[in-house]
Amino acid sequence: MNKSESEISYTGKYTPLSRTELVKKLQEALTPSRFNHVLRVEQTAIQLAQKYGESVEKASIAGLVHDYAKQRPDADFIRAIKQYRLDDNLLNYGNAIWHGVVGWLFVAKELQIENIDILKAVEYHTVGHQYMSKLAQIVYMADYIEPGRDFPGGVSKAREATEISLAAGGVSCQTQQTLSYLIENKLPVYPQTIITYNAWVPVQTKE
Numbered sequence: 001m002n003k004s005e006s007e008i009s010y011t012g013k014y015t016p017l018s019r020t021e022l023v024k025k026l027q028e029a030l031t032p033s034r035f036n037h038v039l040r041v042e043q044t045a046i047q048l049a050q051k052y053g054e055s056v057e058k059a060s061i062a063g064l065v066h067d068y069a070k071q072r073p074d075a076d077f078i079r080a081i082k083q084y085r086l087d088d089n090l091l092n093y094g095n096a097i098w099h100g101v102v103g104w105l106f107v108a109k110e111l112q113i114e115n116i117d118i119l120k121a122v123e124y125h126t127v128g129h130q131y132m133s134k135l136a137q138i139v140y141m142a143d144y145i146e147p148g149r150d151f152p153g154g155v156s157k158a159r160e161a162t163e164i165s166l167a168a169g170g171v172s173c174q175t176q177q178t179l180s181y182l183i184e185n186k187l188p189v190y191p192q193t194i195i196t197y198n199a200w201v202p203v204q205t206k207e
């Protein structure tokens with residue numbers, strides 16, 4: 001039994017569900033491999049919360065729910081984008097962007113999570129944001145460096161950077177690597193990804 005299963009009992013401040021109930025909902029919503037990723041992100045987020053002084057309970061909840069919408073049909077997202085009058089440009093993207101930027105709405109509704117810090121951490125976990133709370137930074141990093149992640153070069157650099165500092169180290173490193181990866185592979189860049197880059201990566205702002 002790992003640490004969270006043996007020790008974390010939720011206070012009820014952020015969700016009326018117990019950790020066991022939340023885990024069960026994630027297991028039902030996700031494939032086994034995605035579910036295991038979510039458990040590793042939770043563990044990594046808890047470790048970062050302990051290291052950088054954030055609530056372990058919020059880190060656990062946000063880590064568990066961050067990819068809740070990952071396996072939903074496109075039609076659910078398209079309906080939500082229209083219903084909630086979100087940015088029309090979202091319709092030019094797909095699940096990779098939607099599961100966070102739109103998916104937090106399903107987390108709020110279906111997992112009964114109202115805490116704005118947790119919901120923003122879910123919203124921002126893929127494309128980041130110019131203003132990310134410590135919790136949002138932790139989820140953004142935990143998702144990228146959890147022990148199951150293995151992409152050449154980048155992941156070890158990001159792990160080392162996160163060890164040194166969260167914002168100037170990890171967040172900056174991941175944001176730079178993601179934009180480089182998208183450009184290298186001629187993938188479309190969601191505008192928020194560029195805004196996030198400008199907020200976290202350049203060392204000199206006036207050039």
Ligand code: GDP
Pocket residue numbers: 067070096097100125126127143178182187188189190191193
């Ligand atoms: P995961 O859900 O745990 O697999 O990880 P993420 O939510 O962080 O990322 C999902 C995917 O979105 C990754 O493959 C990222 O490279 C990709 N991604 C992030 N930003 C952008 C973007 O601006 N444009 C596109 N096309 N993909 C992006």
Ligand code: FE
Pocket residue numbers: 066067099100125126143
């Ligand atoms: Fe994700």
Ligand code: FE
Pocket residue numbers: 037041066067143
């Ligand atoms: Fe993830």
